[in-house]
Amino acid sequence: MDEPARLTATSPRRHEDDRMNHRSRPRRAPRLAAATAAAALGAALLTAFGAGPAQAAETPGDHFDYNGDGYQDLYSVRKSDGALLFSAGRGDETLPAPVSVASGWGPMDVVMAGDLTGDGTPDLLARDNRTGTLYTYPGDGAGGLGPRINLGTGWNTMAAFSSAGDFTGDGLLDIAAVRKSDGQFYVFPGDGDGTFGARTAPGIDGSARTGPSSTP
Secondary structure, three states, rough: OOOOOOEEEEEOOOOOOOOOOOOOOOOOOOOOEEEEEEEHHHHHHHHHHHOOOOOOOOOOOOOOOOOOOOOOOEEEEEOOOOOOOEOOOOOOOOOOOEEEOOOOOEEEEEOOOOOOOOOOOOOEEEEEOOOOEEEEEEOOOOOEEEOEOOOOHHHHEEEEEEEEEEEOOOOOOOEEEEEEOOEEEEEOOEOOOOOOOOOOEOOOOOOOOOOOOOOO
């Protein structure tokens, strides 16, 4: 099997008037498998496939304050040793030196996903490229992560994925993904508990085909 394209990204901040819009951007991030904005990915996917604009999911905790101090934070994976790093935002457009919070994340593609579980705290999505398994890691509100939720295998068939917004208009965050083999665009609707429903494949004409399961 071909090596999957890697996406190590942060999701977009979906409230454009959020007063903390750019507070968590580091001035430099050396040697980090760091984040590109998934907002750009989501917008590009929707534009390319004619699916229409994603809506802002009006749920609490859809920003990236993982430790509850009112400032945006950053998770990243260090390439050199696979450590998962956490940087607590300071509110002045800088970040302190990151703290290693877990090891063994080298094979993982990480997305700062916003609140997927409905508890007002942002969460992570992570894909294990060894097995193709996708997980939700619920944020605990103190800068840590709770027990992961297994979302199924087959996700290494996807070239890119993002929790870029509410694509279905139900107020819950969804996953947008593009399949490597043929460029097919899919939306996996969020269930609000960290899991996702059966995929749909929006067509150029706005139609949608429903897939058999929540896994690729």
